[in-house]
Amino acid sequence: MKVVDTLLKIFFWTVMVLIYVPIAVMVAFSFNASRSKVVFEGFSLENYISLFSNERVWGSFYNSIWTALIVVVVSLILGILMAYGVTRYRPRGSTILDSLIMVPIIIPEIVEAVTLALFLSIVGIPLSPFTIIIGHVAFDAPLAYLILKARFQGWNREYEEAAMTLGADEIRTFVKVTIPLMMPAVLAAAFLTFIWSYDDFIKTFFTRPTGFDTLPVYIWTRVARGRVELDINALSTIIVLVAMIFTYLRMKLEEKQSTI
Amino acid sequence: MAAGADGVVSLLSRLADRIRRDRRLKTILFLSPGLITLAVFFFLPFVVSLLLSFDMLVRERVGNTFVWILSLQPNLEYYIKFFTSPGTSVSIMQSLYYASFTTIGTLLISFPMAYYMAFKLDRRRKNFVLFLIFLPFWVNFIIRVYAIRFLFHPDGIVSTTLMALGITDGPISIIGTDAAVLITMVYSYLIFMLLPIYGVVEKINKELIEAAYTLGATPFKTLVKVTLPLAKPGIIAGSLLVFIPAMGEFIIPIIVGGGKSYPIGRLIFDQFIKVSGIQGWALGSAAAMVYVGLIVIATYLYFRFVGREVTLI
Structure with missing residues (x-):
């Protein structure tokens, strides 16, 4: 048993290290003095300087963030309403309804992207940031639904019933009791939908108006032209750093909450 | 008023x-x-x-x-055109091969990892490890794939390491090979297998496993008869989460696979990007529908022969 445990440990940490090799190399080369992506020729901050003067990077980064934020808000609203409706009121045929809502999660993204692009073109809806957002919502609302539904099913209704017995009406109970109880699942859903939307390339690529780049689309156009310079590495390094700080703070916060 | x-x-x-x-x-x-x-x-x-x-x-x-x-007169023109064009069958086979390999590869790596995380780490370490697993996902997918491309370059880390170890004589380029595509796919899809399996294994009551030992089962028998069956819903969920998108993956084949790999996702993508007009649309739609059809069949067979309990979260 001891041997197996040790092997398991070695295996686990080897894989973890391997996961980080590409990331580490990417970070290291963001400081490369030369333009080579395979040979390191000395430390320099040149890539960071050229990054900060590249307006297209920041424009597309900004587009990614604001579209993703709207996607998260809309998806959460729709997801909460659907999850609440399906689990609480159990309408007739709710199992079929439940499967229908989850179909977009199972259908491959490239299929969703091309069918949506075709549809928009046939109906004559011009491409705009709105079409990107609605395309993302069509995937993210079911994703939020999936996470929130699990939460709704998991808790008993006693708290809500107590609130109602004590004289709160249904809307008040929903706002004061149900929503606070949902918060952990809502945060998890917000996190996942944001990551998905912010990182999405395929759907955005097919539903964006020309000239409107999100960060993944901008990076792709550079990859397609073979023009990936190290400023992209610099940007990724900054993103990893920010993500690290955020996640660390969140973890600290959660630890604090769980000790109370 | x-x-x-x-x-x-x-x-x-x-x-x-x-x-x-x-x-x-x-x-x-x-x-x-x-x-x-x-x-x-x-x-x-x-x-x-x-x-x-x-x-x-x-x-x-x-x-x-x-x-x-x-028009109420359906015809199969576009499907016939799709199936009779020379590259199609190769594309479909290649997609199935990539997706199956990725599913099996991620499963073989994920299960021991999930087992270790669930049974050998305390709560604080678990949170930290989950943080480490999620962190790379903040880096854009295309950038991550591109970063791997440079590792595979003849002057890159993989080639120089192999040379230093004496496994190869000169620098080798791994870019453009099936191996490059498969390694990158396993790397990219690992988390979609790992998380659902971990979610299920983490909830396994450890007393059940101890009971099996107490009753005289060998570690191997406990794994096969107790742990794996209990982890099955997570394994099924992970397999679907990996297999379905892996079959349509085209960014990885384009970036590290060179011109040689041409799975069905790339076929659909190119159909819409390069062929303009209704012909391209209809042919692309037919290809997309074939892809969905293949997934429905694969999922059905999987449910039929492996099981249909799915636990996503």
Whole structure:
């Protein structure tokens, strides 16, 4: 048993290290003095300087963030309403309804992207940031639904019933009791939908108006032209750093909450 | 004025009262925004594409404008064209191969990892490890794949390491090989297998495993008879989460696979990007529908022979 445990440990940490090799190399080369992506020729901050003067990077980064934020808000609203409706009121045929809502999660993204692009073109809806957002919502609302539904099913209704017995009406109970109880699942859903939307390339690529780049689309156009310079590495390094700080703070916060 | 406002208020409160009492109305209010959004921006486009692939939507000139007309005579022209074009069968086989390899590879790596995380780490370490696993996902997918491309470069880390170890004599380029595509795919899809399996293994009651030992089962037998069956819903969920998108993956084949790998996702992508007009659309739709059909068949077979309990979260 001891041997197996040790092997398991070695295996686990080897894989973890391997996961980080590409990331580490990417970070290291963001400081490369030369333009080579395979040979390191000395430390320099040149890539960071050229990054900060590249307006297209920041424009597309900004587009990614604001579209993703709207996607998260809309998806959460729709997801909460659907999850609440399906689990609480159990309408007739709710199992079929439940499967229908989850179909977009199972259908491959490239299929969703091309069918949506075709549809928009046939109906004559011009491409705009709105079409990107609605395309993302069509995937993210079911994703939020999936996470929130699990939460709704998991808790008993006693708290809500107590609130109602004590004289709160249904809307008040929903706002004061149900929503606070949902918060952990809502945060998890917000996190996942944001990551998905912010990182999405395929759907955005097919539903964006020309000239409107999100960060993944901008990076792709550079990859397609073979023009990936190290400023992209610099940007990724900054993103990893920010993500690290955020996640660390969140973890600290959660630890604090769980000790109370 | 005041009387009018009073009227509106009383009307609204009567309406609110009705909604509060009527269960069916409440259900509709809760469900309709989401369902309508999905119907219009997911299901309808899918149906339109399906009709197009069967040549059931045709564009006709009426006066000065073009309109789309539903034709009730489906034909298989585009499907025949799709299946008889020379690259198709190779594409489909390649997609199935990539997706199967990725699913099996991620499963073999994920299960021991999930087992270790769930049984050998305390709560604090678990959180830290989950943080480490999630962190790379903040880096854009295309950048991550591109970063791997440089590792595979003849002067990159993989080649120089192999040379230093004496495994190869000179620098080798791994870019453009199937191995490069497969390694990158396993790398990229690992988390989609790992998380659902971990979610299930973490909830396994450890007393069950101890009971098996106490009753004299060997570690191997405990794994096969107790742990694996309990982890099955997570394994099934992970397999679907990996297999379905892996089959349509085209960014990895483009970036590290060179021109040689041409799975079905790339076929659909190119059809829409490079071929303009209704021909390209209809052919692309047919390819997309074939892809969905293959997934439905694969999922059905999987459910049939492996099991259908799925636990996603």
